[in-house]
Amino acid sequence: MRSTIHFALLILITILLSACATPPPTNIQVNSQEHQAKLSQIQHWKLKGRMAFKGSDEKFSANVNWQQVDDSYHLSLNTMLGINILTMQGDKESAELNADDEQYQDTDASHLIWRITGWQIPVSQFPFWIKGQAQPTDKVIYAQSGVIEQLIPVCDSCAGWLISYQDYHQVDNVWLPYNIKLNNSALGNQILIRVNQWTKQ
Numbered sequence: 537m538r539s540t541i542h543f544a545l546l547i548l549i550t551i552l553l554s555a556c557a558t559p560p561p562t563n564i565q566v567n568s569q570e571h572q573a574k575l576s577q578i579q580h581w582k583l584k585g586r587m588a589f590k591g592s593d594e595k596f597s598a599n600v601n602w603q604q605v606d607d608s609y610h611l612s613l614n615t616m617l618g619i620n621i622l623t624m625q626g627d628k629e630s631a632e633l634n635a636d637d638e639q640y641q642d643t644d645a646s647h648l649i650w651r652i653t654g655w656q657i658p659v660s661q662f663p664f665w666i667k668g669q670a671q672p673t674d675k676v677i678y679a680q681s682g683v684i685e686q687l688i689p690v691c692d693s694c695a696g697w698l699i700s701y702q703d704y705h706q707v708d709n710v711w712l713p714y715n716i717k718l719n720n721s722a723l724g725n726q727i728l729i730r731v732n733q734w735t736k737q
Contacts (some may be wrong), residue, residue, distance in 0.1 A: 540731055563702055564681035571682055574710045575669040578713045579737035580605050582668065585714075585730050587613070589655065592724035600729065604663050605737075610662035624649065631659070646693060656723050658693040665689070665699050665728065668713045683711055 563697035571572035581604050598613040602668050607628050624645070626676040631645035633652055645682040668684045670676045675688040687699040688699040703715035706732055717726040 551620050564679075564683055566682035566711060568678050568682045571711065573580040575667050578667060578710065578736055581667075582735040582737070583731055584733045585737075586732070587730075588728040590728075591655070592718060594650075600664070609663065622653075628660075656720075656725065657727075658689075658691070658697070661689060661694060662690065665718065666713075666716060668701050668704075668716075683713075696720040705734075710736070 539727055583600070583602040585600055587600040588599060589595065598615060601612045601614075603610045606676045608626070610623070610625040611713075612623045615621060624631065624633045625649075626632055626645050629643065631642055633640045633648055633650045635652065640648060640652055644649065646657060649659060650656055664671060665687070668687075670684060671689065671691070673690040673716040675690065676684055677686040680716060681687040683704050684701055686701070689697055689699070697718060697720050700717040700719070701715065702717075703713065705714050706712075712731075714731040714734075716729040716731075718729075719725070
């Protein structure tokens with residue numbers, strides 16, 4: 537099962553890597569606390585972009601579509617030709633993953649994606665990380681502009697992760713990151729997300 541998914545995902549990663557070299561804009565100036573409060577209020581959103589994953593023995597890139605409604609989410613990954621690789625949906629109680637015309641379920645989204653793909657990813661933290669939103673226990677480095685530059689999350693499944701942000705854009709009076717790098721050197725994993733479009737609802 538894994539080999540089939542990995543073969544479908546094996547696309548050149550260098551295009552996305554070069555796209556993620558965009559420097560941050562210089563016209564941002566926000567109050568960090570107020571900005572974080574605005575991010576916490578964004579509970580319904582859609583994201584379209586590209587994602588690249590680099591592990592110790594594999595790498596791939598794909599188009600990503602993510603829709604978040606409160607605690608519920610729907611994620612799809614597609615090849616550059618529009619062929620669906622996998623879809624995943626769920627909430628705090630359960631998760632469902634569809635790939636290669638097979639359906640898989642689990643009460644833990646992170647365990648589910650690890651069981652099917654082998655990727656060790658704390659799925660429950662992604663909605664916060666993608667927005668550049670820190671949790672009370674996280675260790676944060678703010679840029680002079682007031683937005684988060686680096687985030688070291690602190691949670692049971694967050695050990696070793698470092699999230700870096702660049703290229704913020706303003707979406708309905710809120711600055712959101714368009715270039716997100718998630719790195720875990722202990723696992724040998726790196727995820728790059730280049731956002732094409734944020735939609736707040």
